[in-house]
Amino acid sequence: MYKVLVMDGVAEEGLAPLRREEDIEVVIGRKMTEDELVETIPEYDALIVRSATRVTRRVIEAGVNLKVIGRAGVGVDNIDLEAATTQGILVVNAPDGNTIAATEHTIAMMLALARNIPQAVARLKEGVWDKKAFLGVELRDKTLGIIGLGRIGSAVAKRAQALEMNVIAYDPYITEEKASTLAVELVSLEELFRRSDFITVHLPKTKESYHMIDERAFAMMKDGVRIINCARGGIIDEDALYQAMLSGKVAGAALDVFEKEPCTDSSLFSLPNFIATPHLGASTREAQLHVALDVAEEIVAALRGKLVKNTVNIPSINPQVLSAVRPYLGLAEKLGKLQAQLVTGRIRKIEVIYSGELAKQEVSPITTAVVKGILDPILQQTVNFVNAPVLAKNRGIQVFQAVDGEAEGYSSLITVKVYSDKVEKSVAGTLFGKEDPRIVMVDGYRIDVIPSGYLLYVPHIDKPRIIGPVGVLIGEHNINIAAMQVGRKQIGGRAVMMLSVDAPVPEETLAEIARIEGVLDVKMVHL
Ligand SMILES: NC(=O)c1ccc[n+]([C@@H]2O[C@H](COP(=O)([O-])OP(=O)(O)OC[C@H]3O[C@@H](n4cnc5c(N)ncnc54)[C@H](O)[C@@H]3O)[C@@H](O)[C@H]2O)c1
Ligand SMILES: O=C(O)[C@H](O)COP(=O)(O)O
Numbered sequence: 001m002y003k004v005l006v007m008d009g010v011a012e013e014g015l016a017p018l019r020r021e022e023d024i025e026v027v028i029g030r031k032m033t034e035d036e037l038v039e040t041i042p043e044y045d046a047l048i049v050r051s052a053t054r055v056t057r058r059v060i061e062a063g064v065n066l067k068v069i070g071r072a073g074v075g076v077d078n079i080d081l082e083a084a085t086t087q088g089i090l091v092v093n094a095p096d097g098n099t100i101a102a103t104e105h106t107i108a109m110m111l112a113l114a115r116n117i118p119q120a121v122a123r124l125k126e127g128v129w130d131k132k133a134f135l136g137v138e139l140r141d142k143t144l145g146i147i148g149l150g151r152i153g154s155a156v157a158k159r160a161q162a163l164e165m166n167v168i169a170y171d172p173y174i175t176e177e178k179a180s181t182l183a184v185e186l187v188s189l190e191e192l193f194r195r196s197d198f199i200t201v202h203l204p205k206t207k208e209s210y211h212m213i214d215e216r217a218f219a220m221m222k223d224g225v226r227i228i229n230c231a232r233g234g235i236i237d238e239d240a241l242y243q244a245m246l247s248g249k250v251a252g253a254a255l256d257v258f259e260k261e262p263c264t265d266s267s268l269f270s271l272p273n274f275i276a277t278p279h280l281g282a283s284t285r286e287a288q289l290h291v292a293l294d295v296a297e298e299i300v301a302a303l304r305g306k307l308v309k310n311t312v313n314i315p316s317i318n319p320q321v322l323s324a325v326r327p328y329l330g331l332a333e334k335l336g337k338l339q340a341q342l343v344t345g346r347i348r349k350i351e352v353i354y355s356g357e358l359a360k361q362e363v364s365p366i367t368t369a370v371v372k373g374i375l376d377p378i379l380q381q382t383v384n385f386v387n388a389p390v391l392a393k394n395r396g397i398q399v400f401q402a403v404d405g406e407a408e409g410y411s412s413l414i415t416v417k418v419y420s421d422k423v424e425k426s427v428a429g430t431l432f433g434k435e436d437p438r439i440v441m442v443d444g445y446r447i448d449v450i451p452s453g454y455l456l457y458v459p460h461i462d463k464p465r466i467i468g469p470v471g472v473l474i475g476e477h478n479i480n481i482a483a484m485q486v487g488r489k490q491i492g493g494r495a496v497m498m499l500s501v502d503a504p505v506p507e508e509t510l511a512e513i514a515r516i517e518g519v520l521d522v523k524m525v526h527l
Contacts, residue, residue, distance in 0.1 A: 002303050003043055003065075005029050008050035010072045011285075014292020017300050024303070038062040046299050048072055048292075049079070051261075051279065057083035068302040070295035071312075073098055073282055075232065077205070081313050091312040092298040096151070097290030098282035103155035105281045106200055106230045109254035110160075113198075113226050114139055118275045140164040145196030147212070148203025148231065149174050149184065150379065156200060157184050168192055171203075173378040175346050175396035176421075193220040198228065204379070205232035213237065218244040224251040230281045233258040242267045245274060256281050324361050328414065329369045331437035334451035334527050335416045335429050336373020338439065341525045342457060345422030350374060350392070351400045353415040356407030367401045370416050410440065445487030445496045453482075454501045455525040461518040462488045462495040469516050470497065479503050494520070 004018055007029045018026050032040065034056055041047065041063040048070040049055060055069055060083040069079055071093040084091050112118055115136035123130050144160045146153045149171040157167045161183065168185045170192045179186045189212075192199070199221070203209050213227070214237040227250055229236050238259055244250040245268070252273040258266070261279060268274045282291070294310070302308050332352075339350075352367045372388040375395075383391060392399050407413040408428075415428040428441035429451065439449040442457070449455065456474070460466050467486065474481060480502040488495035505513075505524055513522045 001025060002045040003027060004046040004048065004299060005040070005044045006048045007032075007053040008072075010048050010050060010295075011288040011292040014072070014289050014294075015296050017293065017296040021300060024300070034058060041066065046070065046303060048295055048299065050282075051075060051078050053078065055079040055084075060084050060089060063089065068092060068299055070094075070299045072288070072291040072295045075204075076312055077232075079312075085313045090302050090308065092295060092302060092308055092310050093312055094291035094294035094298075095310060097294050098284075098287035099151045099155055101284040101287035102152045102230055102281040103159065104284070105256060105277070106152070106156050106202075106228060107159050107163075109228050109230060109256065109275070109277070110139065110144075110198055110200065110226075112275055113228065113252045113254045116273075119272060139198075141166070142197040143168060143195050145169070145187075145192040145199045146184070147171070147189070147192065147199065147201045149179060149182070149186075150202060152231070153200075153202035154182055156202060157182050165198075168195060172346065173395070175348060177396040178394075189217075190220060193217055194222070196225060197222065198226045200228040201231045201235050203231060203235065205234050206377075209235050211235070211237040211240075213241070215240040215243070218249055221249065223249055225249070226251055227253040229254075230256040233261060233263075238266065238268060242271070245271050325363065325365050327431055327435045328358065328366050328412075331429050331431060331451065332366045332369035332414055332416075333373035333376075334437065335414060335427050335439070336370040336375075337377065337527055338373075338427055338451065338455075338525060339370075339416055339418045339425060340374045340377050342427070342442075342523055343418045343420050343423055343425050345420035347374065347397050347418055347420045349398045349400065349417075349419040351402065351417040351419075353402045353404050353417070354412070355404045355415070356410060356412040358412035358414065359403035359405065363401065363403075366414065367399065370414075371397075371399055374418070408441070413440070415441070439498075442487065442496050442498065445489065447485040447487045447496065447498050449483070449485050449498045449500065451527045452500075453527065454504050455527060456497075456499040456501055456505055456513075457521075457523045457525055458497040458499070458513065459520040460495055460497060460516075461520065462490075462492055463518055466516060466518050467497060470499070470513055470519070473509050473512050473516075474499070474501060474505055477506060477509055479505060 002024045004024060004026050006026060015026055018024050037059050041059055045065050046068045050072050057080045060080055066089050068090040069084060074095050076093055079091055081091055116134040120134045142165050144165045144167050146157055146169040149169045160167050168187050170187060170189045212235055218240055241253055254275045256277045257279055298308050352370050354363050368388050371392050372383050375383045375388060375391055410430040413428055413430050417426045426443055429439045432438055437451050439451050481499050482502055483500040485498045486495055510522050513519060
């Protein structure tokens with residue numbers, strides 16, 4: 001008998017796929033503290049949550065019988081994925097079921113903001129019939145700037161166009177073709193800030209997007225801009241938003257999400273032109289039914305050992321193919337991740353070339369691992385071995401796989417070429433022995449680097465007074481250099497330097513390195 005614990009008020013009707021299984025018992029859990037959950041979890045085989053329950057490392061480590069954790073929704077920021085993976089627990093989510101709900105909530109927030117609806121309702125309920133205080137603005141002919149043109153951003157664009165708004169977007173990870181099928185003009189972030197009357201964010205919270213809308217960003221915006229966030233708290237700097245609203249720069253803001261949730265006290269609440277909802281984006285009957293059904297089906301499949309579509313942390317591949325290619329999957333993903341950090345511009349094409357022994361194998365899971373590595377840092381949606389090719393296709397990225405007999409002296413070689421609208425970059429890797437991964441080539445230059453931790457990539461001109469000064473600058477910041485590799489093709493020509501460092505090199509130091517004469521570029525990479 002399997003036991004499934006369902007938390008956070010996941011929709012009952014959506015649990016039907018679990019309830020109809022005779023050997024699955026469904027238990028609806030009440031709100032619990034971490035300690036209580038740690039005490040409760042050992043008897044369960046599966047756990048289903050929304051965003052309220054924090055599935056911490058302690059909870060996961062206590063879940064000695066846990067096989068799968070299901071998130072009835074998109075964001076898995078409340079689940080310690082690393083702990084789950086280490087523990088061999090599958091994490092699944094339901095990324096599509098609440099797209100429309102979040103989209104419609106965004107449109108509702110935009111209209112409520114434009115027409116002061118929440119404020120007018122509140123005043124009327126106080127018994128005041130005040131028409132003068134709530135003069136609104138129309139959406140027609142206004143410019144809506146969408147940051148993040150994924151599932152929700154695209155759906156918001158369509159609806160805003162129906163409201164006769166001009167839609168522009170910033171999303172450096174989608175192609176022009178994808179944007180043009182939506183009839184959306186892709187612009188730089190600065191241009192979006194300068195041109196938009198309304199700005200809405202629909203991207204994941206990442207290191208890159210954290211406080212993306214800050215004091216500097218507000219300064220670039222039009223006077224009287226209106227801001228909406230139905231994505232994740234923290235993308236907008238709430239203190240900077242407060243100041244920008246106080247000064248009148250921002251005419252109104254609507255937040256569904258906050259940096260700290262639940263948020264019941266904020267300086268923003270004192271501003272009359274600020275409206276908010278308590279993370280209601282996904283809270284429609286339809287969305288809750290869809291996400292619950294999706295996740296319940298996934299849990300049944302996972303408990304039966306069947307193929308699971310929306311895995312967050314573990315690949316789902318045919319076991320026979322997996323055992324042949326498994327040793328290369330980690331390397332392939334790292335090569336993809338490396339490319340994602342080295343390439344600038346919109347990626348159009350990924351080419352994975354297999355040489356040597358590997359060319360005789362069924363290599364498509366390895367290609368998928370490369371694509372996963374490239375898309376993973378970019379997308380909020382879980383990228384896994386099942387959906388990575390579809391996600392690449394949907395984003396207009398072509399993926400090619402080829403074999404080539406020439407393995408440059410290695411028993412097997414994986415070469416990953418990425419073509420963007422700005423650059424063409426090639427990296428290659430191999431396994432030393434059975435499972436010792438190495439990056440052995442960058443842009444045709446031979447190197448030998450372990451793909452792990454922090455790497456500093458410095459293409460330069462092969463001449464004296466480059467390697468030393470780079471080392472000195474890093475050393476001055478007390479950062480230890482663990483290894484260094486230099487590859488060149490001819491004396492005095494172009495060369496690449498790859499340093500393994502024990503900590504990230506600060507931005508200012510990267511700028512100093514870039515200023516060394518003969519240094520052509522500098523990039524910090526984390527693998
Ligand atoms: N309020 C809610 O209840 C609710 C409901 C559902 C989803 N969400 C949130 O909405 C957001 C969007 O969800 P989605 O399903 O559309 O995700 P998605 O993965 O389909 O789309 C995210 C988009 O953001 C883009 N992106 C990534 N980093 C970027 C960056 N630095 N700058 C610009 N664009 C960037 C990606 O290219 C992608 O197109 C997520 O944060 C998700 O957690 C909130
Ligand atoms: O990530 C999500 O799916 C949304 O933020 C919704 O979260 P919720 O299920 O807690 O409403």
